[in-house]
Amino acid sequence: MKFIAAIWGAFGVTFLVGKSCYSLFDYANKALQSGLSNYQWIILVLYSLFMLYFEGYKGFQKKFSPRTAARVHYLYMNPRPLHVILAPLFCMGYFHAKRKVRIAAIAISLLILCVIFLMGSVPQPWRGIIDIGVILGLSYGLISFGYFLIKVFTTKNHDISPEVPE
Template identity: 40%
Template sequence: MNDASPWRRAARLLALAWGVGGVALLLLQAVIRLTPRAVEPLVDGSAGPVHLGLYLLSVLFNGYAEGYRAFQKQFSPRVVVRAFWLAEHPRPVLLLVAPLFCMGHLHATRRRLILAWG
């Protein structure tokens, strides 16, 4: 991102912010919408001890498998790399849909598209 033009640098930073920030906003929306359902068994007391144990095991397993292995080691780095690529190679259409591009839903290899949409 070494460019002499301050406008070009600002445009690149804006592309990065829109791509990564848009993905963060989509994830935040999912967390806000799903949290009430996730804590419902804990709040209303409908789960017995066995259910609570299985609930805890499920949270721990998914925290590792989906949170650490999938999200932290694969998804997040890919979002950032694609955002930097978009900032260096701006295309008007891709800039408009930057969050989808950064998540790998557009302008990706066939395998990436199948994984993203499948």
């Protein structure tokens, strides 16, 4: 049961983030194929660097990825039926997490939904430029999540907290 819980949790999180990257790819590709001006290329590069740093490094590598990987490991060590069934949501901190983690998970989800809604009105190539930055940040996040999964499962006493209630 614990092996299934960890696989389901890790796969579910990876799938959700990966699917987001995949769904944005067409918009990003259309922007690149539209023939960007020099000004738009500059914006693309600057925005991509911004997203790699703030979404990828600060958001994923420093917060989400280590905590989520630790929660996958916690689930492996402490499988409970409801946690196993809802493993991806458990691993992302939607429940059985410290209050701060739950609030952050819900707030970020609501923010993402608002951004998705607003992005529908952004014309090309700007939508694609924004999506390229998001894809880069999410891809960085997936790589860091994989790194931390390896770390928590191969290090005897990793120092990463799953931030579960005491």
